[in-house]
Amino acid sequence: MDEGNDARSKEVVRLWRAWRTAHEMIADRRSTDEGSSQSSCLGSERLVRLMLGSRRCDLRVRVLMRQQEYELAEDEIKISLDRFRSDYCNPDGSVNRGKLQFSARPSDAMLRKNTPPKTDSDPDPTPDCGPVWVEFLSDTSFGVGQIRNFAKYIITNQYKTGIMITHGALSPAARKSLASVENLAKIECFLEEDLLVNITHHELVPRHVLLSREEKTALLKRYRLKETQLPRILQKDPVARYLGLKRGQVVKIIRTSETAGRYASYRLCV
Structure with a gap:
């Protein structure tokens, strides 16, 4: 195998792990009743283990969504490395980051649990949770422009949370821009390398x-x-x-x- 193919193969595995971890992360974010049984807790831990990686990231993120009672298909959570290559790679074997994006919506049960009680001042309270959008950005540099475009997409499409996953660090100006939009949308940023391992499994x-x-x-x-x-x-x-x-x-x-x-x-x- 030449160096180019070897590098592409390593990138595929790296992104597959990050993809799974991202799914696990989303699935892990639900509130859990303190009175839940030990078997319930163990089940949640197993779901988290499924979700943190690119194939692992993808599975981890989707499992996390499931634990939060986000609506995710089983085949999305358990995606294999071969299927990841088939679905998300270009003909030359490189990963098409433009395809590495997904959304998840909370179940009705999750919405009910995370909606504050009605009051005279707020007879129609808004749930604390909502749709989430996850995207692996393909840009080589990440500045204010990328933050604004991402925030605009989240707000326009009425997502409660947006998670952007980059393969390079944000510029200082971009980090300040993140803080400036936090009143309009909740935006989180992770490096791909942060999701290669699900830290909650350690x-x-x-x-x-x-x-x-x-x-x-x-x-x-x-x-x-x-x-x-x-x-x-x-x-x-x-x-x-x-x-x-x-x-x-x-x-x-x-x-x-x-x-x-x-x-x-x-x-x-x-």
């Missing part, structure tokens, strides 16, 4: 579960706490980014100890 990373609004309220009431009294997790923390945490959300972190067995702690995203 044995040293405990399971993180996002609490729903009601679960957070019940937690604070049970322990008679203000949310500012909870330990914190930074929004830029790798697992917080993977889960798409917003400031003010709370995650339950489940650890296993040889002496204490299985125990949980809670952190507030800041």
Whole structure:
């Protein structure tokens, strides 16, 4: 095999892993009832493992969407490397990044769970979740123009969240541009290399579960706490980014100890 073919083959595998991880990431972002059974938790972990890679990224992202109760087809989640080559590669064997894009919509059950209760001031509350759009950008440089075009697409098509995956770092100006549109659309940015491995599958990373609004309220009431009294997790923390945490959300972190067995702690995203 010549060097060109070898490089293309490595790129295919790399993007396949990132593609799967991206799907796993989306599937992992649903809120999970604290009262869910252990088998339910284990099932969610298996789904996450499916979703993080390009083939692995693609599967990981789609599995994540499934765990959040995003509507995804089984064959999308379990895509094989051979099918990834067939569906997303050019005749010369290189990956066509223009095809590496997908969307997912939350199920009715997910929408109900993530809709705040009606009040006199807000009789028709908007769900906290919504459609998500994921795209692998093919541009060789990533500046303000790419951010604006991506944000315009997300807003025009009424996506709740947009995830852009790049193979190069954003310019400082592009990062400032991201902050300027955050009131209009939630846009997240990942490097392809960040998704080659699903960090939540590492044995040293405990399971993180996002609490729903009601679960957070019940937690604070049970322990008679203000949310500012909870330990914190930074929004830029790798697992917080993977889960798409917003400031003010709370995650339950489940650890296993040889002496204490299985125990949980809670952190507030800041």
